[in-house]
Each structure stands twice: as C-alpha cells, then as structure tokens.
Amino acid sequence: MKQELFSKNYTRYVLGALTIVYVFNFVDRQILAILAPAIREDLGLTDTQIGALSGLAFGLFYATLGIPIARLADKYSRVNVISISLGIWSLMTALSGMATNFLQLLVARIGVGIGEAGGSPPSHSLIADYFSAESRASALGVFALGVPIGILFGNLAGGWINEFFGWRNAFFLVGIPGIVLALVLKLTVTEPPRGYSEEKETDFSQVPFSEVLRTMWGYRSFRYIALGAGTQAFVGYGSIAWMPSFFVRAHGMGTGEIGTALGLIIGLFGGIATIISGFVGDHFGQKDKKYYMLIPAVAFLAACPTGAAVYMVDSLFFALLIYTVPVFLVNLYTGPTFGITQTLAPLSMRAAASALLLFIINFIGLVFGPTAVGVISDALQISMAMSDVESLRWSLLSCNLVYFLSFLFYFLASRSLKSDLKKTAA
Numbered sequence: 001m002k003q004e005l006f007s008k009n010y011t012r013y014v015l016g017a018l019t020i021v022y023v024f025n026f027v028d029r030q031i032l033a034i035l036a037p038a039i040r041e042d043l044g045l046t047d048t049q050i051g052a053l054s055g056l057a058f059g060l061f062y063a064t065l066g067i068p069i070a071r072l073a074d075k076y077s078r079v080n081v082i083s084i085s086l087g088i089w090s091l092m093t094a095l096s097g098m099a100t101n102f103l104q105l106l107v108a109r110i111g112v113g114i115g116e117a118g119g120s121p122p123s124h125s126l127i128a129d130y131f132s133a134e135s136r137a138s139a140l141g142v143f144a145l146g147v148p149i150g151i152l153f154g155n156l157a158g159g160w161i162n163e164f165f166g167w168r169n170a171f172f173l174v175g176i177p178g179i180v181l182a183l184v185l186k187l188t189v190t191e192p193p194r195g196y197s198e199e200k201e202t203d204f205s206q207v208p209f210s211e212v213l214r215t216m217w218g219y220r221s222f223r224y225i226a227l228g229a230g231t232q233a234f235v236g237y238g239s240i241a242w243m244p245s246f247f248v249r250a251h252g253m254g255t256g257e258i259g260t261a262l263g264l265i266i267g268l269f270g271g272i273a274t275i276i277s278g279f280v281g282d283h284f285g286q287k288d289k290k291y292y293m294l295i296p297a298v299a300f301l302a303a304c305p306t307g308a309a310v311y312m313v314d315s316l317f318f319a320l321l322i323y324t325v326p327v328f329l330v331n332l333y334t335g336p337t338f339g340i341t342q343t344l345a346p347l348s349m350r351a352a353a354s355a356l357l358l359f360i361i362n363f364i365g366l367v368f369g370p371t372a373v374g375v376i377s378d379a380l381q382i383s384m385a386m387s388d389v390e391s392l393r394w395s396l397l398s399c400n401l402v403y404f405l406s407f408l409f410y411f412l413a414s415r416s417l418k419s420d421l422k423k424t425a426a
Contacts, residue, residue, distance in 0.1 A: 005192065011130050014189055015139055018123045019146050021086055021185060024178045025119050026150025027157070028093040028112055029058070031174055033241045034158035034259050035167040037248045039105070042167070047381075047392070049102055051374020054241040057106050059366025062113035063359050070121035070355030071209060074348060078122035083186040089115025090178025097171030120358055125351035128342040129192045134282070137292070137339025141278025144334035145271055151240065152267025159244075159259020194347060212352045219344055219423070220416040225293070226360040228409030229337055232300060233365020234372070235307070235402050236330055240266075241370035242396060249389040251316040261320055269328040278335025285336070289421055290414040292340055296333035297410035300403045303329045307400045311393050330403075333410070340417070344424055373399055 006014075032039075036050050045053075073081045092111030099105035123143065131139040154174070161170040216222050243262060247253045253261070277295075284291035307326040313319050338354070345353035373395045380391035 006130070006190070014130055015127065015142055017185055017189055018082075018126065019143050019149075021082060021119065021181065022123065022143060022146025023150040023153065024086065024090065024181060025116055026147050027154040027174050028089055028178065029116065030151045030154030030240065031093070031158040031170060032096075032109070034155050034244045034255055034262075035162055035170055036241075036245050037255065038162050038167045040245075043100075043102060043105070045102055047374040047377040047388070048371075049374070050245070051241070051371040051377075053102075053105060053109050055237070055367055055370030055372075055374075057109045058113040059237075059362055059368075059370075060113070061110050062117050062366060063362035065114055065117035066121055066355045066358050066362070067209065067352065069118040070125075070351040073118075073122035073125060073351040074207070077191050078126050078351065079186060079189050079191050081118050081122045082126075083182045085115050085118025086185065087115075087179055087182040089113075089119070090175050090182065091115075092175075093178070094172050094175030096175070097168035121351045121355035124338060124342060124354035126189075126192070128350050129194060133343050136342055137281045137285070137335045138278040140338040140342070141275055141281075141335030144274045144277070144331075144338065147334070148267050148270030148274055148331065151270070152263040155244070155259040155263030155266070157259075159255040159257070159263070163254060163256040207346075207348050207352070209352060212349045212356060215349065216341075216345065216353050216356055219420040221293070221413045221420045222341065222344055222357075224409045224413035224416070225337055225340065226357055227364075228296070228300070228406045228413060229333065229357065229361045230364030231402050231409065232330060232333060232406040233361045234369040235399055235406075236369070237365045238369035238373045238399050239307070239396065242373045242392065246311070246392055246396060247316075247319075249392060251319070253316070262323075265320065265324050266327055269324045270331045273328045273331035274334050277332045278339060280332070281336035281339065289418045292336040293410050293414035293417055296336060297407050297414065299329040299332040300406040300410065304401065304403045304407075307403060308397055311397050311400075344420060346424075369399070 032054055036054070039045065040050055069081060069085070089112045092108050092115060095111070096105060096108040099108055124140065127139050127143055128136060157174055158167075158170045161173055244255065244258045247258050247262070248255070280295060281292045284295065303326040306322060306329070310319050310323045310326070313322065338357070341353055341357050342350055373392070376395035376398065377388070377391040380386045380394060381388060384391075386394070
C-alpha cells in the first residue's frame, strides 16, 4: 500500500498554486494583445511587427527552449525550475514598459518567452505525480484554467491601466507581482517522489531526447493529438493576439471596454469549458477511450462557422455574443489532450513529453498564428488597397478555416487511442 506523503488539502493547494502561476503566465503573455493598438500608435509599428512581437519573437524562443528546460525538470527539482522561470518572465514583462522602439520591445518579449518556456512542462510533470491516472485529466483541466483566467486578467488589467496610466505602466504593474509569487512557490511547494501517484519504481536517469521523440512519436494517437492541438493553437493564438485590434478598428471600442468584454467572455466561457473538459473527458473516457478525442474533434468542427461569424456581423453586440460560442468550444480540448499525453508517457519522460507536445503546439500556433495574421493583413493592404479594418477582418477569417484541420486530426486520434493505451499498459 502506498504511503500517503501529502494530504488531500495540500495536494489541492499545490494544484491551486501551479494554476495561479499559469494565470501569471498568460497575463504576461496576453497583455501585449490588449496594449497593441496603443503601442502601434506610440511606436509607429506595422501589423507585421505587432504580429512578430506576439508570435515570432515570443513563440520561437518559448517553443524551442521548452524542451531543454523540460529535460532539466526531468532530472532536477521541478519546483526550482518553475520558480526561476516565473521570476525571469515576470522581470522581462516589467522591463517591456521601458522600451522606446521596436527592437527593445522585441528583446523584452524574447526574454518573456525564454522565462515562460520553463513553466508548463515541469508543472504537468508535478501534477502527474500528485494525481493518479483516473483523476489526472480533471486535475490538468483545472490547471488549464490558467489560460482563460490569465487572459481575463490580462485583458482587464491591461485595458484599464492603459486608459488611465498608459501602456508602459501596464507592463510594470503586471510584471512585478510575479517575482513575489516565484518566492512563495519555492518556499511552499514540495517536490514529490517521481512516480508517486502510480506507486511505480523506475530508473530516472536522464533519457536521451531522441528516445523521448521515438517513444512518443511512435504512438499514432500522439502524432494526431500534437498536430490537432498545434493547428487549433494557430487559430487560437492568432485570434487572441488580434481580437482587441479588430474590435478597435471595426467597432471603435476603447481598450478598457475591449479588455472588459473579451476578458469576461474568454474568462467565463473559456474557463467553464476548460474546467469541465477534463471531467467530461474522464466521464465518457471511462466508457470508451475514444471519447477523449472525439469531444474536442466535434468542438473544433463546430468552431469553424461560429468563429467566422464573429468577423462578419456588423453589430458589436452580436459579434460579442457569437464569440462566446467558439471560445467555449475550442477550450474543450485541454484536459483530455494533456491528460492523455501524460498517461501515454513513461514516468521518466513526462516533463519531456509535455515539452514535446507544447513545442509542436507553440511552434505551429505561437510562432506562426499571430505572425501570419499580421503578414496577411499588411499584404492585403498593399496588394488589394484594403483598409486596415477589412484587411484584418479577412486575414482573421482565412486563418479561422484551419479549425477544420484540428477536427480531422482529433478524429483520426480517436481511432488509434485505445490501441496505443494498451501498449503503455503492457
């Protein structure tokens, strides 16, 4: 019988603490989107440059450094890795407020990306050791609440601070608290024994990443999951990065109004979908494992027409009302996706497996999503003499079609998941 090292209340505290860290992760990531109209005007930037700040500069370093940092987390203290990473990205967020040109802001965003690369993979690995396989998707669904809640506070804080105190102070005020949180995390969260939740003993010597890649990519279901999650991130990150600018241009909203509206929509509807995604996946997945993948698949298919409608209606009220639907739908993938990845991964590879998945998600989504929207928008303005309103509208519409690929990949994953899970149990 397993010796209980941690009480249920402490386990919940750890999950809550890691979720708060994830909230800060997305506050510091998202705040640029709500501040983009003011930064664009103040520094005289193009849509391509704004897209690069949100996507290429941040995403390239965030995606590529996630794997080597996760390798450290598979060998050394995950709590230390998360605490140091949180301190770095919070400091670089605060320093973003001191930028006076594109290059300086680019360097600061690169620093944020480097720090945030050490957040999610070690957190996934910690949660997998604190929670059993039967409740893991639910726990990771709770953790994933950091995304909508972080976007909620990033939009609210950034929008209103910008209106009253300017975009520079917005960066300062959201960055500094993260440094304090890093110290609290280090002092209060205990590193659990690896494999604790499974009662398994294994050799935790460093596994070559080539073996991690060979093992995880050997699962057909994981290949489809990674591609499906990556393509949804392409649309999702592009939309999140540019939605505030779209509502400024198309509907004449101020940043405070946009921050409140989008923050509440994403925070409430995205949060509800995120929290229930793991529980719904675990409920139906106990009957048939394929439902872990079929639920996200259907959601992405429905997000294609509803997402497009947001950009086509003239009424601000109906645009915001319709936006609640795709926001809810696309967040249903979170718990099942990360839960199944941790279940497929051998114990000694969990942080690295999470990093591999996040690398694919973020390389496709963060690097190319916001950047593609900006490049297409500028190209339409130049080649077709469109206004910046119409060019951004059609750029977002074209990228929204990629949700169909997400549906296809998750549907294919559902067909091979059961056989892959049997391999892990062998």
